[in-house]
Amino acid sequence: MKSTKKNNSRSTNVYHITYSREHSVGCLYFWGCNLRCKLCLLKKEAFDCHLPETRLRIYDPSYESERPTRFLTLRKLMLLLDPLSLKQIVLMGAEPVCDPILPRILAFLKQSKDCSFVLLTNGRKFPPLSMVDEVIFSIKAITPALHRDYTGVDNKVILRNFTEIAASKSVSLHVETVFIPDYVDEDEVLRIADFIASVDPAIPFRIDAYLPIQGLPWRAPQAHEIQSLAEKARCMLPNTSCLYGDEGKTELAYEVERIF
Numbered sequence: 001m002k003s004t005k006k007n008n009s010r011s012t013n014v015y016h017i018t019y020s021r022e023h024s025v026g027c028l029y030f031w032g033c034n035l036r037c038k039l040c041l042l043k044k045e046a047f048d049c050h051l052p053e054t055r056l057r058i059y060d061p062s063y064e065s066e067r068p069t070r071f072l073t074l075r076k077l078m079l080l081l082d083p084l085s086l087k088q089i090v091l092m093g094a095e096p097v098c099d100p101i102l103p104r105i106l107a108f109l110k111q112s113k114d115c116s117f118v119l120l121t122n123g124r125k126f127p128p129l130s131m132v133d134e135v136i137f138s139i140k141a142i143t144p145a146l147h148r149d150y151t152g153v154d155n156k157v158i159l160r161n162f163t164e165i166a167a168s169k170s171v172s173l174h175v176e177t178v179f180i181p182d183y184v185d186e187d188e189v190l191r192i193a194d195f196i197a198s199v200d201p202a203i204p205f206r207i208d209a210y211l212p213i214q215g216l217p218w219r220a221p222q223a224h225e226i227q228s229l230a231e232k233a234r235c236m237l238p239n240t241s242c243l244y245g246d247e248g249k250t251e252l253a254y255e256v257e258r259i260f
């Protein structure tokens with residue numbers, strides 16, 4: 001009993017939790033990553049960008065996010081999630097798989113919540129597939145030199161892990177990438193689409209628009225550029241979508257609240 005109490009006082013990498021009451025979806029944000037992306041979105045916003053306080057500031061080109069300073073113990077995480085009705089838990093942030101106690105967190109949640117688990121990952125470390133239902137895999141680039149320049153590491157292991165996850169057929173697998181004109185440009189995004197199609201053309205693919213980060217030279221793509229790119233990607237991957245900001249003009253479909 002004593003050792004369980006002690007284990008539960010161990011710190012997790014979780015620094016932020018948000019919740020949609022309407023959809024019973026909770027998002028856990030994990031700090032720490034095994035890539036060093038020069039365009040890391042967390043530099044722009046480390047906290048959920050659907051909250052009333054964060055929603056518009058991401059469009060301010062001079063805004064830079066604070067880094068988290070508080071992390072939850074396993075015990076506190078349990079206490080915060082306990083009263084919430086949850087149909088789905090999304091593990092995201094930086095890289096959840098880098099948290100050494102992720103399997104314990106998942107084991108606890110699976111015991112206490114009858115819900116599905118979605119993991120967002122960069123794929124460098126192989127995820128605990130048997131504990132999640134869906135994986136959203138981020139592929140930064142296919143061209144090795146570009147991938148090294150972008151993330152600081154080679155992409156061989158990442159692409160191999162992706163192929164293995166797809167071959168396992170044990171989870172629902174989705175891919176997302178960020179379109180950055182003049183960096184991860186149209187040709188590179190189509191190379192990513194081609195790679196995914198070579199693994200399985202039925203895999204859903206989402207192309208996100210880059211949001212400019214202070215001090216970096218790249219611009220955001222225009223709506224017509226990303227739409228036309230998605231159209232081209234659909235020739236290889238019929239289930240391609242794209243996501244781009246509208247500077248907060250559209251109302252959010254549902255409210256998101258901060259739990260921590």
Ligand code: SF4
Binds near residue numbers: 033034041093095
């Ligand atoms: S993988 Fe994601 S969290 Fe990690 S450095 Fe790259 S953008 Fe940031």
